[in-house]
Amino acid sequence: MSAFLELRDVSKRFGGVLALDDISIAIARGGVHGLVGENGAGKSTLGKIIAGEYKPDAGELLLEGEAVHYARPREALAQGITYVAQELSLVPARSVFENVLLGSERTRFGFLRDGLARERYDEAAERLGFGLDPRMLVGRLSVADQQKVELMRAIARRARMIVMDEPTAALSPHETERLLEVVRRLAAGGTTIVFVSHFLREVLSVCDDVTVLKDGRHVMTVPAATTTADQLVVAMIGRQLEGSYPEKQMPASDSPIVFKASGVRLPRATAGIDLEVRRGEILGLAGLVGSGRTELCRALFGLERSAGEFHVDGEPRSLSSPREAIAAGIAMLPESRRDQGLVMRRPIRDNVTLAHLDRFGAGGFIRRGDERAAVGEVLAQVGVDSGRNQGNVVNLSGGNQQRVLFAKWLLDTPKLLIADEPTRGVDVGAKRAIYDLLVQLAAKGMAIILVSSEVEEVLGLAHRVAVMRHGQIVGELRGPDIGKEAVMRVAFGSDAASAAA
Ligand SMILES: Nc1ncnc2c1ncn2[C@@H]1O[C@H](COP(=O)(O)OP(=O)(O)OP(=O)(O)O)[C@@H](O)[C@H]1O
Ligand SMILES: [Mg+2]
Known part of the structure; x- marks a missing residue:
């Protein structure tokens, strides 16, 4: 199989964090390429670079052997590359139908006529079999259903390459099986898939090759058939x-x-x-x-x-x-960190103390130093290290956002x-x-x-x-x-x- 997409010496830095450090990998056409690694390893960053959401600071992308430079996602989409986001990226005030067809409209086909749009929708709906009501407003759907809309959108776009960032995180076991089946069929039909997941069983069952990232670096790329979950874990976290x-x-x-x-x-x-x-x-x-x-x-x-x-x-x-x-x-760790629980555009520290203003702020009794120490301690407990995790919560990787949410309630004892x-x-x-x-x-x-x-x-x-x-x-x-x-x-x-x- 020839490489559909090749990354050469790609690096990406966010402020003090080197999210990707000189990555070179080749992604085979019509294959499923797994991407695994700890929270913050750089998986989503890599996916977003492939899909034109981020520009690499160094290195280049070759699409079917030709160097490409995307300034925005739409340019990647025009070449048939799309990204299914880990953090949902839908328009809440629009219907399921409209969200699924978002982006299909202006791409290779000009505007979709009504009939054609319907056809596209039905095709995606049938392939994935999720059974959502197309008229429902997306903002009213559960996280799991929103995830399904994202996947339907990728299918409706008839992309040549789909980067799926933790597509099964919100799906039931049955829906997961179905999605894996769709992924296999897409690949058999020539679509190239990048599959990011923390479920190593899924990765091994659906992927042809697996790449392991650690702290922004490329650890290895191996055929799934010759590796095991234990080996992947050791490569990811450096221990059994x-x-x-x-x-x-x-x-x-x-x-x-x-x-x-x-x-x-x-x-x-x-x-x-x-x-x-x-x-x-x-x-x-x-x-x-x-x-x-x-x-x-x-x-x-x-x-x-x-x-x-x-x-x-x-x-x-x-x-x-x-x-x-x-x-x-009573304390609650909500299912969706995006619209409940975390204030995305505030620093990590503020998010941890937010629910505890009585203890640290309003009354004015507790000094800043005590707060720093307490917050530092709970963040360490959940494993959010302050070196690779800086700035506002919105900049954290998905998994690290979840850890911050947890830390927030550890500070208190409900x-x-x-x-x-x-x-x-x-x-x-x-x-x-x-x-x-x-x-x-x-x-x-x-x-x-x-x-x-x-x-x-x-x-x-x-x-x-x-x-x-x-x-x-x-x-x-x-x-x-x-x-x-x-x-x-x-x-x-x-x-x-x-x-x-
Ligand atoms: N927009 C951004 N601004 C600042 N830092 C960022 C941004 N996006 C990612 N980072 C940082 O880059 C590093 C890699 O993040 P990335 O989201 O790629 O990790 P990931 O492997 O997808 O993790 P997870 O499994 O938790 O989703 C992290 O340290 C993260 O905090
Ligand atoms: Mg991620």
Whole structure:
């Protein structure tokens, strides 16, 4: 296979950070080229250079042997190269249909006529099989559905090369399988794919070649067939990983109930939800995408209007706004860092202290020096090193933004921590660090509600798993060894006994 795209000695610097350091790789035509590395290794930067979003400071790109210089993404798109962003880049006030066709319009085909636009849309919809309503406003979709719109857009553009930056991070296992199948078919049809992912299993199953980056440098490019996940991990983080999950320490059975909710009614649900969490307990919420896990989390944090009664430490509490929830000792790590949780155009430090103004600012009691020390400590705990991570949060890599979000709540010690997808976009090494943190927090007495679309993650960490379907809790499993099959049976509703739980 000849190289479709070649990078020669490409470097990119952002202020004091050398994001890419003299990278040379060749990407074969009609192949799937994997790109892996720790958070901040330079994967997204490389993807954006390929797609014309960034200009390299040094080095060049050769497209089918010819040097190319893109000043903006549209120029790369005109050559058939498109990028599916890790951080969503849709127009919230436009419909799914319009977003999918964005960029197809003015490219190689002139303006799309109505009929043609419809055809393009239907083709992308059919290939990916996501079943979204084309008229729906994108701003009203969940993160997972927005990710699907991004992918449909890339397909509708009929690109010759698609850079997919963590395309499966928000997809369910079933949707992921389907996407991988589409990727294989696209490649078989001659489309060249660059596939960025932290899921090494996916990378190995779909890619022909895999490139490993570390701290902006090229470590190796190897055929996927001759490498293993362990080898990739060692190349990425420079050491072997220990076991995947920390050992479970079950909370004492007489541990007091910290949080109790009754009659929480989610939109579209026909009955209310009752749940309680004890001191030191990690309650996992399982269920298929759309089963109501995120909605429930949002309701408990006062982000969603919902009926229901709440008790914290036995005291009745109103939770009709995040302010009330925080005052009651509840913290939430939201699913989407972009529109909840982080202020993109403020420094890392401010973001960590933002929820803690009482402690550090407003009252004026705590000195700047104490704040610096405390923030430095939590950032170190989550592994955001201040050398490669500077400036505003918007400049951080996706995974490092997630870590900052985590640090924000570590600074405080809430009674209840609601963690919705705490490891989304985080690299394999840091995942284990976040698991350890969650377990430590629980051991110190925090009650935790954990949501993850990786069932293994919920099973590996939770002391008790509540399974959701159609906005209700339909079953509960507990103990040190909860099986995936059992959870899935309840989630799919194929377990008759579940209704009784
Ligand atoms: N626009 C920017 N301004 C300043 N620094 C940036 C910018 N974009 C990226 N960086 C820095 O460049 C480095 C590489 O970031 P990049 O986003 O490419 O990492 P990544 O490998 O995609 O990580 P992740 O797995 O977390 O998504 C990081 O140190 C990041 O903070
Ligand atoms: Mg990235």
